[in-house]
Amino acid sequence: KQWYQRRVRGLMVMKTKDESGNKILNNFQIENLRRHVYKSSGSTILDPYMQIYWRWLVERVPLWVAPNMLTLVGLCINVGTSIPLIYHSADSRSTAPSSAFIAC
Numbered sequence: 001k002q003w004y005q006r007r008v009r010g011l012m013v014m015k016t017k018d019e020s021g022n023k024i025l026n027n028f029q030i031e032n033l034r035r036h037v038y039k040s041s042g043s044t045i046l047d048p049y050m051q052i053y054w055r056w057l058v059e060r061v062p063l064w065v066a067p068n069m070l071t072l073v074g075l076c077i078n079v080g081t082s083i084p085l086i087y088h089s090a091d092s093r094s095t096a097p098s099s100a101f102i103a104c
Contacts, residue, residue, distance in 0.1 A: 025033070061070065084103045088096035 081103050084100040085096055088094075088100045
């Protein structure tokens with residue numbers, strides 16, 4: 001848990017007032033945010049095995065990279081590698097060239 005909490009603490013910056021100086025959150029809400037700890041729950045058979053990879057990845061990604069950015073990059077890779085297959089075999093019945101499969 002330390003590696004994850006260290007990463008979350010490094011990214012945790014709270015803005016408590018807007019531009020005109022008015023409070024956005026009251027003190028109770030701010031304190032609840034400070035005490036909050038994200039806890040994901042593993043619900044698949046592969047989660048214990050994937051945790052090894054996630055820990056390895058989190059330790060090597062710089063703290064300035066947002067977790068959502070990692071998700072977006074993964075989505076772009078999946079979409080980008082699927083486009084050649086969809087282009088060559090839109091109905092998924094015809095055979096795509098081997099170069100389309102190499103891209104995946």
